[in-house]
Amino acid sequence: MKTGREVVIVETGTSAAAANIAIDRRWLVEHAQGLRPNLLRLYRNLPAVAIGQHQAAAHEVRSDYCERQGIVIVRRITGGGALYVDERQLAWSLIVHRPRKWRDYDIAALLKICCSGIGNALQRLGLDARFKAPNDLEIDGRKIASGYVTAIKDSLLFHGTILCDVDIARTLQALRVPTEKLSPKGLAGARQRLTTLKEQLGAQPPTRKLKQALVTELLATAGFVPRNATKSVYAILRTSQGEQPDGEFPHGTAISRMAENAFQAEALWKCTGALVRTRLGFDADRSRLASVSITGDMFARPADLLYRLEQWLQGTALADIENRVAEFFSTRRADMPGVSPQDLLRVLRLALNRLHEQHMFQLTQEQANRLMVLGADADLSASQILPRTEAVLVPYCAKPVDCAWRNRNDCPECGRCEVGEAYRLGRMRGLQVITINNYEHLCATLSDLRNAGVSGLIGMCCQNFFIKRNHAFKESGIPMVLMDISGSNCYELGQEEQAYAGNFQAQARLDVPLLRRIMRHIPKTDASRSTPVD
Numbered sequence: 001m002k003t004g005r006e007v008v009i010v011e012t013g014t015s016a017a018a019a020n021i022a023i024d025r026r027w028l029v030e031h032a033q034g035l036r037p038n039l040l041r042l043y044r045n046l047p048a049v050a051i052g053q054h055q056a057a058a059h060e061v062r063s064d065y066c067e068r069q070g071i072v073i074v075r076r077i078t079g080g081g082a083l084y085v086d087e088r089q090l091a092w093s094l095i096v097h098r099p100r101k102w103r104d105y106d107i108a109a110l111l112k113i114c115c116s117g118i119g120n121a122l123q124r125l126g127l128d129a130r131f132k133a134p135n136d137l138e139i140d141g142r143k144i145a146s147g148y149v150t151a152i153k154d155s156l157l158f159h160g161t162i163l164c165d166v167d168i169a170r171t172l173q174a175l176r177v178p179t180e181k182l183s184p185k186g187l188a189g190a191r192q193r194l195t196t197l198k199e200q201l202g203a204q205p206p207t208r209k210l211k212q213a214l215v216t217e218l219l220a221t222a223g224f225v226p227r228n229a230t231k232s233v234y235a236i237l238r239t240s241q242g243e244q245p246d247g248e249f250p251h252g253t254a255i256s257r258m259a260e261n262a263f264q265a266e267a268l269w270k271c272t273g274a275l276v277r278t279r280l281g282f283d284a285d286r287s288r289l290a291s292v293s294i295t296g297d298m299f300a301r302p303a304d305l306l307y308r309l310e311q312w313l314q315g316t317a318l319a320d321i322e323n324r325v326a327e328f329f330s331t332r333r334a335d336m337p338g339v340s341p342q343d344l345l346r347v348l349r350l351a352l353n354r355l356h357e358q359h360m361f362q363l364t365q366e367q368a369n370r371l372m373v374l375g376a377d378a379d380l381s382a383s384q385i386l387p388r389t390e391a392v393l394v395p396y397c398a399k400p401v402d403c404a405w406r407n408r409n410d411c412p413e414c415g416r417c418e419v420g421e422a423y424r425l426g427r428m429r430g431l432q433v434i435t436i437n438n439y440e441h442l443c444a445t446l447s448d449l450r451n452a453g454v455s456g457l458i459g460m461c462c463q464n465f466f467i468k469r470n471h472a473f474k475e476s477g478i479p480m481v482l483m484d485i486s487g488s489n490c491y492e493l494g495q496e497e498q499a500y501a502g503n504f505q506a507q508a509r510l511d512v513p514l515l516r517r518i519m520r521h522i523p524k525t526d527a528s529r530s531t532p533v534d
Contacts, residue, residue: 005225007094007219009227010040011042012043014046016045017085021075032154041094042090044091047087048073048085049073052076052297054079054294054297055297056277059295061073069170083161086170089162090164092218094159098151102156107301107335108133111133111149111299114149114218121210121214124216125205134337145163146161151301162197163196164204164210165197171194197210263280267348270467272339273338275297275467276347279293280292280351282355318352353382357371361521371484372484373480373482383521385480385481387523388479391434392459393458394419394422403417425515450477457480460485481518483510485510
């Protein structure tokens with residue numbers, strides 16, 4: 001079928017998110033085969049969490065909450081992060097033959113130019129929406145829309161949603177780590193991070209006017225012209241809702257294909273464009289990779305790039321992983337905005353280090369995987385950081401809620417909680433022990449330690465906090481070994497705003513056995529006590 005400048009315009013109402021993804025998937029595959037015309041579809045989704053093509057649902061979604069609320073979990077055929085969708089958002093899907101002038105554009109450039117069309121549509125409504133890389137539209141720093149792209153050959157899919165209104169409570173509770181980014185400089189709540197057409201305009205905009213603006217500006221991005229839909233187009237769309245052609249977009253990732261017990265080491269790395277996670281399994285003598293999973297909120301082309309890398313690495317000798325990764329990317333064209341082959345290699349190294357740390361520190365597999373290591377510019381390992389450690393950071397939320405010292409930067413070691421043990425162990429090593437009372441205090445403390453020339457530290461925080469506040473830890477430039485905490489979690493309880501402000505009203509738990517084993521590898525200073533550390 002000829003695919004030129006004409007684009008068929010259709011509206012398909014409100015449907016299940018899985019059905020809408022199936023329509024996009026089939027139409028894009030058959031468009032690439034020359035069987036379908038260009039298409040611009042406007043629609044809405046029933047409640048769902050849509051995770052990115054390369055994400056693992058276990059890391060992104062609060063599945064128990066979604067099950068109770070009847071919120072389905074679906075996987076997009078595009079990359080990027082997880083988002084909550086429902087009828088309050090207007091969605092679009094544009095599937096077109098890539099214009100000649102776009103032929104050499106990478107994913108980042110395609111996202112920018114396509115999202116500019118959405119920005120222009122919002123400007124038609126009087127809103128000053130600006131593009132925020134990699135894939136958002138913002139008004140005064142607050143997200144109002146997101147777009148996503150993928151392609152097969154020269155057939156391009158650009159889809160996304162505009163927030164006409166938003167259910168904040170559901171959004172925060174459905175997503176394990178909401179993708180809406182907090183400003184590095186402030187403590188903004190979810191309502192400050194998102195905005196909607198209803199809020200900006202004082203009321204819901206006329207649906208007809210909004211749709212007309214979207215159609216006009218999306219087509220204008222590359223000089224497309226509208227064409228009316230025929231009955232046959234609607235018939236094809238109806239039959240596409242439950243079909244998913246095989247081959248072009250492998251569904252799921254290794255993390256969903258392999259048994260949990262196949263994995264023995266895991267790690268994460270926050271790079272410029274994405275959060276990347278890896279989980280590795282090993283053969284009986286731990287000399288080769290038996291299983292590999294690489295997931296994250298990245299965009300990647302070809303669509304099966306990470307899947308093929310996982311397959312490429314299976315069976316590789318641990319000593320050969322660096323060469324195998326280099327060989328893989330030397331023979332393939334890879335497009336991963338903000339993620340480099342070196343980033344993937346780094347997260348693989350971090351996971352491999354779990355094996356070494358498990359043996360060196362006499363840890364269980366679970367304890368080793370609770371470690372989060374930032375080696376600064378030198379990319380130091382935990383075994384290199386611990387001998388240079390000079391400070392210990394503990395979270396206030398691990399102190400009892402009724403403790404008089406909960407928000408004070410000290411501890412009397414009364415024995416009521418694990419924090420007292422952390423202070424005792426740290427003081428015995430002559431380390432500076434600091435209770436972190438809120439996010440601003442963390443930033444100030446890291447700045448003070450950096451200015452004082454501290455060359456290493458250990459600390460305790462939940463993995464979600466480490467991910468969301470990764471920039472603060474990285475920007476300090478201090479090599480550190482952090483340990484994941486358990487128990488009551490502000491993210492799981494939906495109280496992250498209170499936690500950031502220092503008002504979280506629950507108690508977290510420190511892994512004291514892990515802390516003790518880590519402390520044994522920190523040399524005592526002259527100022528430390530002579531009592532041995534157990």
